[in-house]
Amino acid sequence: MDCIFCKIVKKEIPARIIFENDKYLAFLDITPNTIGHTLVIPKKHINNFVEQSSDEAAKHIKVVQQIAGQLQNILKADGFNVAINNGQAAGQIINHVHWHIIPRYNNDGLLHFAHSEEAKSKLDETLKKINGQIK
Numbered sequence: 001m002d003c004i005f006c007k008i009v010k011k012e013i014p015a016r017i018i019f020e021n022d023k024y025l026a027f028l029d030i031t032p033n034t035i036g037h038t039l040v041i042p043k044k045h046i047n048n049f050v051e052q053s054s055d056e057a058a059k060h061i062k063v064v065q066q067i068a069g070q071l072q073n074i075l076k077a078d079g080f081n082v083a084i085n086n087g088q089a090a091g092q093i094i095n096h097v098h099w100h101i102i103p104r105y106n107n108d109g110l111l112h113f114a115h116s117e118e119a120k121s122k123l124d125e126t127l128k129k130i131n132g133q134i135k
């Protein structure tokens with residue numbers, strides 16, 4: 001399979017690895033949003049977040065939590081964002097599930113998600129659309 005993250009797992013292409021165990025790998029993003037921007041992946045190829053079993057997802061996020069706190073301390077960051085871009089519309093470019101850990105620094109200038117006036121005007125409509133269907 002032609003997956004760049006699988007190639008990083010197999011050490012076929014280099015990466016700046018900051019953590020590794022038998023099942024997970026964490027490495028610095030090559031185009032970081034902030035200093036220390038890290039990607040955490042399972043070594044086993046899975047396309048995206050929804051294709052992970054709940055057990056796999058739980059184990060994955062545990063590793064993310066473990067790394068994020070340490071990273072914040074080591075880099076003396078003031079906080080961090082963790083995020084998954086799921087699907088092309090959400091900005092997923094690499095189809096090998098990965099959590100982003102983005103250390104945040106006071107006044108780092110990184111923009112948050114913009115608020116949507118349209119979504120705000122449709123809050124009641126949105127609630128009606130969803131209501132009762134989430135199990």
Ligand code: 5GP
Nearest residue numbers: 004015027028029030031085091092093094
């Ligand atoms: P996505 O947009 O799919 O959520 O995130 C993919 C991330 O992978 C991007 O932030 C991008 O910079 C990073 N990336 C893509 N190719 C490579 C690579 O070869 N090495 C590393 N370290 N990061 C990569």
Ligand code: ZN
Nearest residue numbers: 003006045096
């Ligand atoms: Zn892969």
